[in-house]
Amino acid sequence: MSKRALISVFDKRQADHLARELAQLGYEIISSSGTARFLESAQIDVKEVSDLTGFPHLLGGRVKTLHPAVMGGILARRENSQDMEDVRVYEIPLIDLVVCNLYPFEETARAGADLDELVENIDIGGVTLIRAAAKNYRQVAVVVDPDDYESLVEDMRATGDVSMERRQTLALKAFAYTSRYDSLVGKGIASAFGREPELSEILSLSLTKAQELRYGENPHQRATLYLPPLADLPWEQLSGKPLSYNNILDLDGALRGMALFSGDCACVINKHTTPCGLAVGKSTIEAYEKALACDPLSAFGGIVGLTRTVDIATARSLVRTFTEVLAAPDFDEEALAFLRETKPSLRLLKWKGGRVVPLQITSTWSGFLAQEDQPAPLPRLDKGEWIGTPRPDLWDDMILAWKAAYLSKSNAIVVASGGATLGIGRGFTSRVDAVNWALAQAGERSRGAVLASDAFFPFPDSIKAAASSQIAAIIEPGGSVKDEEVFDAARDAGISIFLSSWRTFRH
Numbered sequence: 261m262s263k264r265a266l267i268s269v270f271d272k273r274q275a276d277h278l279a280r281e282l283a284q285l286g287y288e289i290i291s292s293s294g295t296a297r298f299l300e301s302a303q304i305d306v307k308e309v310s311d312l313t314g315f316p317h318l319l320g321g322r323v324k325t326l327h328p329a330v331m332g333g334i335l336a337r338r339e340n341s342q343d344m345e346d347v348r349v350y351e352i353p354l355i356d357l358v359v360c361n362l363y364p365f366e367e368t369a370r371a372g373a374d375l376d377e378l379v380e381n382i383d384i385g386g387v388t389l390i391r392a393a394a395k396n397y398r399q400v401a402v403v404v405d406p407d408d409y410e411s412l413v414e415d416m417r418a419t420g421d422v423s424m425e426r427r428q429t430l431a432l433k434a435f436a437y438t439s440r441y442d443s444l445v446g447k448g449i450a451s452a453f454g455r456e457p458e459l460s461e462i463l464s465l466s467l468t469k470a471q472e473l474r475y476g477e478n479p480h481q482r483a484t485l486y487l488p489p490l491a492d493l494p495w496e497q498l499s500g501k502p503l504s505y506n507n508i509l510d511l512d513g514a515l516r517g518m519a520l521f522s523g524d525c526a527c528v529i530n531k532h533t534t535p536c537g538l539a540v541g542k543s544t545i546e547a548y549e550k551a552l553a554c555d556p557l558s559a560f561g562g563i564v565g566l567t568r569t570v571d572i573a574t575a576r577s578l579v580r581t582f583t584e585v586l587a588a589p590d591f592d593e594e595a596l597a598f599l600r601e602t603k604p605s606l607r608l609l610k611w612k613g614g615r616v617v618p619l620q621i622t623s624t625w626s627g628f629l630a631q632e633d634q635p636a637p638l639p640r641l642d643k644g645e646w647i648g649t650p651r652p653d654l655w656d657d658m659i660l661a662w663k664a665a666y667l668s669k670s671n672a673i674v675v676a677s678g679g680a681t682l683g684i685g686r687g688f689t690s691r692v693d694a695v696n697w698a699l700a701q702a703g704e705r706s707r708g709a710v711l712a713s714d715a716f717f718p719f720p721d722s723i724k725a726a727a728s729s730q731i732a733a734i735i736e737p738g739g740s741v742k743d744e745e746v747f748d749a750a751r752d753a754g755i756s757i758f759l760s761s762w763r764t765f766r767h
Contacts, residue, residue: 264333265357267299268292268309268325268386270364271406276302278359278409285416287357292324292385293317312353325385334358334392338399357422358393359403362386362441369448369490378452382445390434397431398424404437440466440489447489457619459630465621476505491616495587499600500607507563507585507607509533513667514565514587515611520635520663521567527551531562534669534687534766539680540660544574550680552581555701563587565611570595579603587611635666636762639735647747647757651733654710658735658758661712666764670714673722675702675731677709691715695722699729708732714764716740720749727753737763
């Protein structure tokens with residue numbers, strides 16, 4: 261008894277070659293209308309699906325393969341006597357190989373199709389064929405990728421059949437393929453409905469490899485960058501070595517900073533996922549050099565993000581310090597040529613703006629954590645409360661310090677003045693230690709400067725430390741049970757406090 265292969269593909273690459281090889285191996289070829297016409301034009305004998313089912317293609321082609329004569333032939337368990345009795349009684353032709361790929365929903369969505377066109381590109385029969393074959397992988401091999409045709413044929417020539425190991429591999433690939441397709445459809449239709457990803461009862465995580473990485477945080481760990489359905493990388497790499505896992509982690513903070521300071525000519529220097537310098541200026545070189553001055557030692561091997569086009573003056577200044585990644589919305593021709601020639605390993609990224617998803621998802625040993633990924637509301641002079649004498653004259657520096665604290669790992673304290681960070685205490689388990697670190701880094705420059713905290717002060721000790729360094733004003737959310745003690749210490753020291761009401765932890 262000859263074997264049967266059902267071939268129903270939208271992507272017809274090499275389908276005629278595969279069908280010809282299968283015919284030589286003794287397979288009868290069955291196909292749906294479009295694929296059947298394609299194979300017939302290549303002079304390959306093929307039987308139409310409608311010949312098996314006794315039904316024409318219905319509903320404008322929406323119903324072709326959804327019929328017991330097809331599904332029974334795929335799902336029948338050869339070792340099950342009842343299944344085989346049904347096959348005999350209802351004269352169901354057994355199918356041994358399913359070759360199928362689906363309507364181009366992703367390409368249609370990326371092309372900006374409207375909702376009606378998207379709906380018509382949701383494949384129903386193909387997904388059912390693939391899942392049915394993968395479910396019955398022991399007796400039915402399933403192929404979804406034209407790149408697998410050649411190795412499949414070689415296997416069949418060598419053994420006269422498809423090996424069990426290959427059947428399992430192909431089945432797993434098929435399940436992953438349909439899972440990704442479902443996620444593409446869900447994302448595409450949600451976008452057409454005007455819906456954004458949310459913290460719903462079910463959060464789909466069908467991810468596609470975007471870039472292989474050399475290794476993870478450490479050389480013993482494998483790592484890959486993945487993207488969710490219908491997403492593209494938000495940057496284009498213009499030069500330099502491939503990005504590493506740690507580069508991408510650090511880049512996240514730089515991009516967040518660039519977004520937060522998009523209205524300014526600003527620079528954020530990130531190291532180990534947290535800022536080590538941040539500043540605004542009248543030019544990119546001024547912003548960069550002010551940010552670098554905060555902590556030039558930590559900036560070595562860091563990530564630099566600029567919110568304006570990189571010019572040659574900035575490029576010449578930047579190459580004096582070893583930098584892993586430079587991200588900016590653009591590079592002028594002279595700067596790009598100079599950086600490519602002078603620092604060929606420096607990774608240059610043109611950030612297109614935006615991000616991949618509006619959710620922040622983190623894996624833990626307890627499961628996946630997901631939260632909305634959005635900054636706290638920017639403090640406003642007319643929305644907060646002053647403790648002590650209001651200092652609107654220091655407001656610009658207070659906002660810069662607040663943004664830097666928002667970007668920094670908790671517990672975070674930032675000292676700033678003159679449009680630049682002077683000291684950043686971040687990632688401390690004690691808030692007063694973070695204060696002391698930031699003040700020590702700022703040194704004498706802290707006189708008359710401002711200080712920002714990402715959370716409330718649990719004790720007045722931090723205020724006393726700030727007073728000893730002559731800090732003029734503090735911005736913090738408030739909310740401690742000891743707020744009144746903290747406020748009294750600030751009043752005694754002549755320090756003004758602005759209560760923003762919003763905590764900005766980043767763990």
